[in-house]
Structure formats: C-alpha cells, structure tokens
Amino acid sequence: xxxxxxxxxxxxxxxxxxxxxxxxxxxxxxxxxxxxxxxxxxxxxxxxxxxxxxxxxxxxxxxxxxxxxxxxxxxxxxxxxxxxxxxxxxxxxxxxxxxxxxxxxxxxxxxxxxxxxxxxxxxxxxxxxxxxxxxxxxxxxxxxxxxxxxxxxxxxxxxxxxxxxxxxxxxxxxxxxxxxxxxxxxxxxxxxxxxx
Amino acid sequence: xxxxxxxxxxxxxxxxxxxxxxxxxxxxxxxxxxxxxxxxxxxxxxxxxxxxxxxxxxxxxxxxxxxxxxxxxxxxxxxxxxxxxxxxxxxxxxxxxxxxxxxxxxxxxxxxxxxxxxxxxxxxxxxxxxxxxxxxxxxxxxxxxxxxxxxxxxxxxxxxxxxxxxxxxxxxxxxxxxxxxxxxxxxxxxxxxxxxxxxxxxxxxxxxxxxxxxxxxxxxxxxxxxxxxxxxxxxxxxxxxxxxxxxxxxxxxxxxxxxxxxxxxxxxxxxxxxxxxxxxxxxxxxxxxxxxxxxxxxxxxxxxxxxxxxxxxxxxxxxxxxxxxxxxxxxxxxxxxxxxxxxxxxxxxxxxxxxxxxxxxxxxxxxxxxxxxxxxxxxxxxxxxxxxxxxxxxxxxxxxxxxxxx
Numbered sequence: 001x002x003x004x005x006x007x008x009x010x011x012x013x014x015x016x017x018x019x020x021x022x023x024x025x026x027x028x029x030x031x032x033x034x035x036x037x038x039x040x041x042x043x044x045x046x047x048x049x050x051x052x053x054x055x056x057x058x059x060x061x062x063x064x065x066x067x068x069x070x071x072x073x074x075x076x077x078x079x080x081x082x083x084x085x086x087x088x089x090x091x092x093x094x095x096x097x098x099x100x101x102x103x104x105x106x107x108x109x110x111x112x113x114x115x116x117x118x119x120x121x122x123x124x125x126x127x128x129x130x131x132x133x134x135x136x137x138x139x140x141x142x143x144x145x146x147x148x149x150x151x152x153x154x155x156x157x158x159x160x161x162x163x164x165x166x167x168x169x170x171x172x173x174x175x176x177x178x179x180x181x182x183x184x185x186x187x188x189x190x191x192x193x194x195x196x
Numbered sequence: 197x198x199x200x201x202x203x204x205x206x207x208x209x210x211x212x213x214x215x216x217x218x219x220x221x222x223x224x225x226x227x228x229x230x231x232x233x234x235x236x237x238x239x240x241x242x243x244x245x246x247x248x249x250x251x252x253x254x255x256x257x258x259x260x261x262x263x264x265x266x267x268x269x270x271x272x273x274x275x276x277x278x279x280x281x282x283x284x285x286x287x288x289x290x291x292x293x294x295x296x297x298x299x300x301x302x303x304x305x306x307x308x309x310x311x312x313x314x315x316x317x318x319x320x321x322x323x324x325x326x327x328x329x330x331x332x333x334x335x336x337x338x339x340x341x342x343x344x345x346x347x348x349x350x351x352x353x354x355x356x357x358x359x360x361x362x363x364x365x366x367x368x369x370x371x372x373x374x375x376x377x378x379x380x381x382x383x384x385x386x387x388x389x390x391x392x393x394x395x396x397x398x399x400x401x402x403x404x405x406x407x408x409x410x411x412x413x414x415x416x417x418x419x420x421x422x423x424x425x426x427x428x429x430x431x432x433x434x435x436x437x438x439x440x441x442x443x444x445x446x447x448x449x450x451x452x453x454x455x456x457x458x459x460x461x462x463x464x465x466x467x468x469x470x471x472x473x474x475x476x477x478x479x480x481x482x483x484x485x486x487x488x489x490x491x492x493x494x495x496x497x498x499x500x501x502x503x504x505x506x507x508x509x510x511x512x513x514x515x516x517x518x519x520x521x522x523x524x525x526x527x528x529x530x531x532x533x534x535x536x537x538x539x540x541x542x543x544x545x546x547x548x549x550x551x552x553x554x555x556x557x558x559x560x561x562x563x564x565x566x567x568x569x570x571x572x573x574x575x576x577x578x579x580x581x582x583x584x585x586x587x588x589x590x591x592x593x594x595x596x597x598x599x600x601x602x
Contacts, residue, residue: 022249060242064293065244067274072316073295088274090248127223131232132239141242166335169293171371172226179223 022089023059031090032097035082044101047108052153056103060141062095064169074166103138105196106147112194120191122186127176136179137195142169151193158185228393231448240531241570241591245294248592254571258560262514266559269586270308271599272299276588276595278506279321279578280323280330287578288330290296290323290589293374293398294421297332299324299348300595313326313344323430324386326412333376333388336363338414353557357401358523360414369393370505372546373426377506382437385409385416389441391426396471396482397402398445405470407441407461421461423491425470429576434521436550438462440495442504442525447475447532453477456504458525458544458552460485466492492586495544496552501530506576506588510543514583515600522546524585526574529563539563539570541577541587542547558586559598 025070033042035154036054038048044055054062068074071089124130133139135146146154160166162177162185177185224230228240245331250271258266275291276298282288289298297314315331320332330341331353338361339354366374373391381387392405395600399405407421407430420439430441439461444452454474464485469475469491471482478488496505511529522545527538541559544552562571579585 019551021253023245043265064243073318092246106515128225128229131226140239146501171366174224175371176223 022137023094023099025093025096025100026116028095028097033093036094038077041106043106044098045106046153047106049124049150050156051150053103053106053149054098055101057095057145058140058141058143059092059095059099059151061144062098062144064139065093066091066094066107068169074168076155091187101146102144105193106150109193110151110165111192113190116187116190117194119184119187120189123180123188124191127180127188129176134174135194147194147195149193151189154191155185158188211424224370227370227395228447238532238534241573243275243293244591244593245274248272248594251591253592253594254562256592257571258559258596260559260598261556263602264598264600266596266598269364269590269592269595270310273300273310273350273595274593275590276593277575277590278321278323279576279586279588279595280325281525281580282325282330282576283328284345285581286345287326287586288323288346289322289595290332292321293318295320297330297336299344301348304574307576309346313348314339314341314354319375320410322388324378324380326380326384326386330380331357331386331412333378333584335364335369335376336361336365338363343554347442355457357414361410362417363388364393367415369404375428377428377430379430379432381409382389382413382432382440383409385418385422386412387430387432387439389427389430392470394521395448396425396479398471398482407439419465421459421464421466421468421492421527423468423470424459425471427459429504429525431508431523433550434509438550440507440509441500441522442507443468443470443494444503446471446479447501449480451533451535452500452501454479455494456527457501458496458498458504458507458523459552461497462492466556468492468494495550496526496555498525498555499537501533503528503530503543504538505574506578508579510579510585512579512581512583512585515585518519518545519543524558524579525575526577526587528573528575529570536563536565536568536570539573541574559596563591 039048039051040054046053101111132143139145160178161173244365247363253268253271254570255268270278275294276289278290280288281507290349291543296312299311301309317334320334330344331340338357339352340508346495370393372393378388388408390406395516403423407424409418409420424443426444428443441459443457443459454477472486475494495520505529507523509521510519518598522543526541529539530537539562543558545554547553573591574587576588577591587596
C-alpha cells in the first residue's frame with residue numbers, strides 16, 4: 001500500500017509544473033486515522049450525511065481548502081478545531097494521503113432516479129462544469145473531484161455558492177451556479193453523485 | 197455583507213449572461229476561459245500556498261550577468277508577491293489567495309525573520325508605505341496600519357478607508373482583474389490599477405482598464421491612463437517623475453499575440469488603446485474600426501502572455517553605472533501559451549530621452565524549456581537601500597536578493 005501511495009503521489013507531482021508536492025502519504029495516513037477518519041471515513045469515503053468524501057480528491061484542492069479554512073478565509077465551524085494552527089506539512093501529508101485512496105461512492109448511495117439524472121446531466125454543459133472540473137469531473141490541481149461525491153453535500157455546497165454563503169479562492173463557482181433553482185441543484189447533485 | 201455579495205453576484209451573472217432567460221439556464225464561462233478554443237487544455241497554473249523548504253528553493257538555478265550573485269533573502273512566505281519597505285527597513289510582502297501580509301525583518305546575524313501581520317484579507321496585493329503607515333489595498337478594501345513597524349508583534353486594528361476610495365468590488369469586476377498593485381507617487385498620491393472586468397469585452401472606459409491616483413485619504417480620484425487592460429506593476433521615473441507601468445495583454449488571441457507591454461504615461465489621462473489596439477496590433481474582435489495610431493504607443497513590447505508584473509527603476513549604487521535609473525521588471529510567466537514564456541526578470545534600458553533602447557534578460561534559469569516546467573514565478577522587484585535588488589518568487593514563497601561584486 002505504501003509503495004502504491006508513493007507512486008501515486010509521484011505521478012501527481014510530475015503533473016504539476018513547478019509545484020513541489022511535499023506530501024508524505026504514509027505520514028498523512030497516521031494523521032488521518034487520528035483526526036479525519038471519524039467523519040470522513042477510514043477509507044476516505046464518508047458514511048456521514050453532509051460530510052464530504054476525500055478519497056481520490058485532488059491534493060491541490062485539499063491543500064488549498066485546508067489553508068483557506070486555517071486562515072479564516074473559508075469558515076467551516078466543524079473543521080475549525082482541526083485546522084487551527086495546523087502546520088503546512090500536516091496539510092500536505094493529509095492531502096497526499098487522501099489523493100492516494102481510490103475514489104468511489106459512499107456505501108449508502110441511493111439508487112438512480114432516471115428523470116433526475118437526465119435533468120442533472122442536461123445542466124453540465126450549460127453550466128460549464130467541465131471547463132474546470134474536466135469532462136471526467138475528476139478535477140485538476142486546485143479544482144476538486146466532484147464525481148461520486150455525497151449527494152446532499154454537493155447540493156448544500158452549490159446552494160451555498162448560489163446564495164453567497166461560500167466564496168472560493170475566486171468567485172467562479174458563484175457565477176457557475178447563479179440563478180439555479182433548488183430543483184436544478186438537486187438534479188445536478190444527483191447526477192454528480194451517480195458519476196464514477 | 198453576504199447578502200450584498202449575493203445580490204451583486206446575481207446582478208453580475210445576469211449582466212454577463214442574457215441567455216439565463218432561456219432553458220436550460222446558461223452560466224458564464226469562468227473569466228479566464230472565455231474564448232478558449234475547443235480542445236485546448238490551457239488553464240492558469242495552480243498556486244502553491246504551503247511553505248517550501250529552503251532546500252527546495254531553486255536559488256541555484258538562477259542565472260545572472262557576470263559579477264551578480266543571487267541568494268535567498270527570506271523564505272517560508274507562501275504566496276509572496278508585492279514588496280514595500282518601511283522607514284526602519286522592514287519589507288512588507290503582499291499576497292493574493294492566501295490573504296496575508298507578511299513583515300520580513302533582518303536579525304542581527306543577517307538572517308531574516310518572517311511574521312504574518314495581517315491575514316484573512318481578500319487578495320491584499322497592493323502595498324504602499326507612507327511615512328510610518330502601511331496602506332493595504334485588498335481589492336476594493338483600503339486599510340491603513342499606522343506606526344506598524346513599532347508594532348509588528350501585535351498590529352493594532354487598521355483605519356478603514358474603503359468607502360473613501362470607492363474602488364470596484366470583486367463582484368463588480370465580475371471576478372476578473374480585481375486585485376491591486378499600488379505605489380506612492382512623487383506627488384504624495386497613491387497610484388493603483390483598476391483592471392478590466394473580463395478577458396476582453398465592451399466596458400465603461402472611465403470605470404475599468406485604468407491607472408488611477410488618489411490622495412492618501414481616498415479623495416481626489418484622477419484617471420492617469422485609460423485603455424490599460426491590467427497593470428500589476430508601476431513606478432515613477434526618479435528624474436522625470438513620469439509614471440511607467442507594465443500591462444497585460446488579452447488571452448485567447450494566439451500563442452504569439454498580443455504582447456504584454458511597458459507603457460510610459462506622458463500626459464495624465466492619455467489613452468493606451470485597450471480593447472481596440474496593443475501598439476499597432478489591431479484586436480481581431482474588438483478593434484471597432486479604430487486606427488491604432490490614435491492611441492499612446494507602448495514604450496516596449498514585453499512578449500506574449502509573459503505576465504509582466506512588478507517594476508522599479510534602479511536607484512541604487514551597488515550595480516554598475518549602466519543600470520542606474522533603468523527599469524527592472526519581473527515576468528511571472530505564461531499560462532495562456534502552449535510553450536512557456538517569461539519566468540524571468542528583464543532590464544529595460546532607456547536613453548536620455550526615455551526611449552527604450554534594449555531589453556536585457558537579467559535573471560533567468562527559472563524556466564525549464566526542455567521539460568516545459570517552471571521553478572518559480574517572479575512577481576515583484578524592490579531596490580534595497582544598499583543597492584541590492586530583491587525579487588519575490590510567488591510559487592516557492594521566497595524572496596531572492598541579488599548583489600553585485602566587481
């Protein structure tokens with residue numbers, strides 16, 4: 001497992017021009033077992049409603065978001081005790097660990113709803129999701145993997161972006177979901193959650 | 197605040213996308229991707245916001261002319277960009293995404309100490325020192341930290357000057373070119389940029405794509421230059437007092453067009469041509485039948501997509517005489533180009549009339565052409581009182597110091 005994780009991290013590092021990814025996934029695994037697994041799942045797939053899965057997440061995204069939370073720029077009360085004063089090295093190690101885990105849906109993923117799925121899929125193009133998250137919806141660098149994420153978490157996040165309660169490193173997501181109805185957000189969340 | 201941001205965001209989206217009325221609703225393409233050709237995977241490079249260990253700071257890769265040396269002045273400064281020096285020699289460092297302002301001081305043994313003096317701000321990239329006060333321009337917010345050098349360990353709350361300056365918000369910028377560069381003019385005014393609110397579009401040319409100046413209290417806004425797409429570096433000539441600035445060209449008009457430019461503002465308020473022209477280059481979509489000769493011409497072309505940023509006139513005495521009053525400028529490096537360009541520091545050599553006679557590649561080695569990678573991204577330059585030159589490296593969170601020995 002350890003060797004596989006290291007190889008995965010090396011491949012990711014090579015893809016990032018000029019970015020030395022210093023994360024040590026083995027060290028990250030130990031940190032995650034202690035601090036993250038209770039909510040985000042031992043295998044990085046959250047079994048807890050409203051808590052995101054982190055398995056297979058882009059390490060650049062995980063790192064950036066933890067830093068934004070630590071700096072008080074992105075405010076997530078539940079995360080605050082964990083990120084408060086967290087050293088950069090811990091953040092990079094955790095990001096490398098979660099990136100090394102195979103992504104996949106939560107065990108409690110609900111069955112497909114064909115109508116909702118179709119309605120969600122129809123919004124992917126007009127909302128330009130693939131411009132940043134790529135056609136695979138696996139993300140790249142600081143843009144997250146959204147395929148296979150927990151459905152209710154996706155829906156809440158998009159509503160927060162829409163309603164101006166969440167701002168990213170820039171306001172691109174606020175623009176991407178502006179004007180979506182709750183029903184459209186539900187459809188998009190269902191489609192993304194069903195994508196593997 | 198959040199409600200206001202929401203409403204502004206919705207308003208921006210509605211203005212940007214008339215197709216919203218149709219079904220299914222159309223969202224605006226992210227600003228950087230507007231006009232990207234089908235199939236292109238070019239996108240801005242991700243920032244690195246964690247500490248880079250000293251052993252990974254690529255100072256050994258830096259190449260300089262004969263007699264110059266580079267050393268690491270300070271490191272462990274994620275996102276280090278703009279630099280401003282206090283009267284006691286503190287180097288204040290602005291950032292973008294990480295939202296911090298750092299203070300770098302020298303220890304008695306010559307090493308440096310880095311402190312975070314402000315955090316949680318939105319893109320605090322504009323720094324100006326006036327007397328003992330540090331002005332921080334964070335998009336539209338303007339904060340004044342009085343007597344800051346005496347209080348680096350517990351910085352008092354700043355004076356908020358945001359309303360007096362009345363700069364456009366991130367939302368009014370549509371999320372494009374909203375971060376600031378700022379400098380103090382010889383007339384005691386604060387000079388800054390108001391970038392365009394898109395890659396390229398039709399816009400109010402009295403509100404965006406400007407260089408502007410203010411009294412330090414935010415009063416007396418004056419347009420210094422129009423048609424400047426986005427400048428993230430400017431300085432006044434130490435002798436002529438003219439304002440000079442770097443300016444970014446638009447994206448998605450080809451690998452080799454248009455150029456980023458160095459501009460010289462001979463008359464306050466003159467027009468530099470965006471979106472119609474860059475020098476004699478007519479924009480393929482937005483020229484609108486304009487004759488490019490009606491606009492101020494660039495003082496120098498700085499290469500396509502090179503992201504020319506911080507610039508200063510060299511006013512020290514350490515470097516050879518040929519560098520006196522010449523322009524050092526940092527090129528952060530391209531993303532909107534299939535092969536990397538920039539990632540270096542140039543010198544623009546001027547003649548006695550202020551014409552650019554030559555561009556010299558001064559600091560190189562951070563762009564790896566063979567592997568199409570970069571080792572760091574130079575953002576700003578600063579002339580120290582001893583005549584050495586600081587260069588900030590944003591990607592590695594380091595500041596390099598360049599010295600000269602005969």
